[in-house]
Amino acid sequence: MGMMASLLAEYEKIVGTDVIDQLRQLSGILSGLNVVHINSTKEGGGVAEILHRLIPLKNELGLNARWEVIAGNRQFYQCTKLMHNALQGNRVELSQELLKNYEETVRENCEELREYLENADIVFIHDPQPAALIAHYPVHKGKWIWRCHIDVSHPYRQVWKYLRDHVRHYDASIWSLSEFAQPLPHPLYLIAPSIDPLSKKNIELSSDDLDKTFTKYGLDPMRPVITQISRFDRFKDPVGVIHSYRLVREFHPIQLVLAGGGATDDPEGEEVLAQVRQAASDDPDIHVLMLPPDDHLTINALQRISDIILQKSTREGFGLTVTEAMWKGKPVIGGDTGGIRLQVINHHTGFLVNTPEGAALRIRYLLKRREKLEEMGQKARRFVLENFLITRHLREYLTLMVAVMFKREDRIEA
């Protein structure tokens, strides 16, 4: 408890006493509650990152929280990746064989998790991978909540219908934006994700560390660096980013960094990476970096040495890399989609764009108007401080738990 007790104190230094006091008061209502979170990977991707911190925080606040992971074979991840893409709007067919393997994998995991799931007061199931677990608990003691981190605003209907048959049995679901919420016969809660200011991805770094990053990746500290951090995924449009870079190069001697971590549940990544390498050809100022999923300090440093961060996604769940960049005081040029819209306030914290040309235009503007670049960066950081840190996320989880555990009215006097 000693180490954990200091965790809240660490956040208090960043967000203030009032915010932490409120979390303690709110969690007092939920003291001793058994809470289980389940997803499909311990490393890689925003879900795992946030759970790494959310669980100890809940425990420090007096809840009894744990995090379990379901495991699957390659075919299982292939199936869930296809599901993920289909929920984002891609027309993909899931073969009976893949679905059978999916269900079988979930069933196998179910046995290992039975002890925790049967005793839980609240179960949070993250994303499609473990969603079918509920089929094995038709009668459950606790409240089951499905947390969807994906942009499901225009899902491919066939696949959504399959998944909906599982999800509709939950007691509630959580969506990152109201645009994503799909009709279901239970309350559809809205909670935006968050970042953790104490994680390796976001902690302050020394100038020495930043200098080393320039050297390590062969970047010239005298020339502007433009960076997109994201998995190598078609929806992040890395090839479009290279196109933007070429349009800017005529006017500014920029360097482009495309850095991505792989996640263990993302078999499609390598194919996209090959396309990116081809598009980059032999340009020495395009740096395509395939980083291990746990190399958070490098990602942190790359964001900090950048002048501008891009997140030119054509579809995006929420876009935690946008939040991270903003927290480091960088303006973000982002695709006008999903959660990016909630964070990038056009002309205030960055720019929303629809094309590589639009991104190029804004990069040129910010490199020419340095004072604007600085001002937007500062506004971006403050916006994240007040709205997108893990403490706000945690408050909403606690509020939701009180709401589902006790009453369903608009107003709950706890």
Place this chain on the structure above:
Amino acid sequence: MAEAFALKDCALIAISTGQQAQTLRELRDRIETTNQSCIYYHFWGGLLRPRFDDPEFQNDFAVWARHSIHDKPLAERLALINPTDYEDLEDLRTKVVDIIEERLEESETLPYVRASNNFYFVRSQIVVFDTGRRFYDPMELASLIPRLSVGSIFYHFIDARRRTQLGKDDFTEWLKGFDAGYEPLNKQIATIDPYFTTLVELRGELAEVFARYLGRKDGHDGQPAR
């Protein structure tokens, strides 16, 4: 001697209703029938959820009119609605519908404009919890205001307008219970416009009003007012 001031706090969680509007007519139709808590959320919820601190418009209907329907006159008229001017949410609902209908009648094209982004109706649940803190002395409360959570400010200063008989804030109600007149302080509190601001700014304004009044009072007679 007045009763103790019981400091409470609250947190809000948003819930999608699944209802959306693609045109202004659809918006009007949905506003007419939607749950009252949706009206509440779209006027007041912005204070308790992630939002840029310098919003162009204070309520979600005005924002949508400006950025999704691209109708500036409608946005301006909707933005000017001050929800505290209305006795209850039904009156507020009627006002919004009236403004939309008026604009639909004025414009030949507006009824056919399809929004670039749909309006999503959201309601909320509010969890109110007791902080366990009690205050007997306005001075004591005044010194704590700068450190209150924004949830406490929302509960006692905004939400109170729905709960209290006079439709005012909890601080004013409490101060009325003291023998020594706090009328001047109550008048000053009443000048704070709870709309067109953020909760952090509201907290600052309240703290200043309390400090200024009680500081002066303290200076005059050497004793805090009882």
